[in-house]
Amino acid sequence: MTIPTQPKVPPMPSNRAGSVIRSPAQITVSAVDPCSAEWDALLGAFPDYTIFHTSAWLATIQAAYGVRPVCVKAERGGRCVAIWPYLEQRKGPFRIIGSPLPGWSTAYMGPLIAEDVEVQELLGAFLEHRLFKRYAYFACRTLIHRHDVDLTPFGFELVRKFETYWTDLSRTEEDLWAALESRCRNSIRKAEKTGAEIRLESDAGFLEDFWRMSEETFAKSQIQPTYTREFCQQVWERLTPARHLHALSAFVDGKRAATLILPFNSHTMYYWGGATFQEFRNIPVSNLLIWRSILDAKAMGLKRYDFISSDGGPGRFKKSFGPQAVDLARHWERSPSRLLKILKDKYSAYLKRKRHIQAAQ
Incomplete structure (x- = not known):
């Protein structure tokens, strides 16, 4: 079977080697x-x-x-x-x-x-x-x-638009706190009163707990985590030596209750992954954890905190931290064959069903 050729864009000359x-x-x-x-x-x-x-x-x-x-x-x-x-x-x-x-x-x-x-x-x-x-x-x-x-x-076909939330880290800590919704501030205070402790993770030992948290968190929506266990391991192994990863956990009574995995570059920290054990759901440790990560990003001299959209929209919980909504990205797809596009759509639907089925087992 041969791969169908693409419709041509306006041609431009190439050199003899064809490399440029x-x-x-x-x-x-x-x-x-x-x-x-x-x-x-x-x-x-x-x-x-x-x-x-x-x-x-x-x-x-x-x-x-x-x-x-x-x-x-x-x-x-x-x-x-x-x-x-x-x-x-x-x-x-x-x-x-x-x-x-x-x-x-x-x-x-x-x-x-x-x-x-x-x-x-x-x-x-x-x-x-x-x-x-x-x-x-x-x-x-x-x-x-x-x-x-x-x-x-x-x-190309435009498939989806992506909004996200950005927090401007050039603001003072007092301004960042004032921008939080009152329910978010109250949750942070409540978590602090329980004695929850925030720790910076320094080795890969936390990943086992993070994976089990993720399974519990996503199971509430009857789906599997959007990332794999192996991918989390590789994020730690590849980004930590490059000094591009910040991982924080909240501990309650000495037990790890929630974790955030936060990649960053020279200007932005990204809320890439977060999860909480079900037994600690009555304690708003996630609010405290995110607030601490925002302060850490500011202390590191970064310019913004990106909450990242997972499904096209930024989400109500993330909005409670007072960020700015930003129309940031577009997802495009292209296939030269209508048949291949149909097969791709069917395969995507199959994977989505599989995530639900496996999560329910």
Whole structure:
């Protein structure tokens, strides 16, 4: 079986080796070693880069799911004006590209583009390059905070919009406290009165408890956790040496009651994973834990705290911490074959049912 070919974007000439494509504006597109210091150095030129664009996070996905990271840059006049990481995997004869794929517990990715360049021209230069050719399915989540990234002209379908909540950490601690809803402040005080203690996790020993918490937390919705046990392990092993991970737990009477796993980069801390043991549900330790993590992020000199949307919307509980709602990302998908798209949709529905069935067992 052959992989269907893509509808062509406006063609641009290639050199004889085929390794670099140049647009009329002299945009050159080439691969970067995803494990190299060059990749992370390039990220620094893009203010909106996320922890999910970093080599440490790409290595986490690779180790947990056995996929191959590919990092691509676009240059003009010797200056890097855009980057686009993705990971690829094979399903039989089919090549699948994700930036990211659903199910990889990765909130954001997609291209990052300099502010002084034409977005559609750069997208065309990327998507005409051989590194972005011959795939059966391509999923991408783009950030729109600085650029209105529109993939529709390139045959992509807009599947979902993502809002999140941001807390501005430039505010004083007093202002952050005042911004909390009264019910949230009361819950924090209540947890403090119980003697709950917040500790920074320093080794991987907490992960066993975190996984059991996660199973209990998600079981309330009759589903399995959105992340795997192996992925949590890889997050710790890959991000801790890179100094990109902050993990906090709340202890009640010496027992671990709740845990937060919080990746961060040079400007943002991300509420990636949080869970609580059912036996401590009557104590609002989660409110205290999140409040402490916001203060920690501020003390670390970070600019914002991103609560991350898990299903397109930011959620009522997170809203109680007084953040700002931000329309931040778009999820796009493209498949050159209608049949493959139908099969993908059926497989996605099967996985969703499987999560519910296994959680109920």
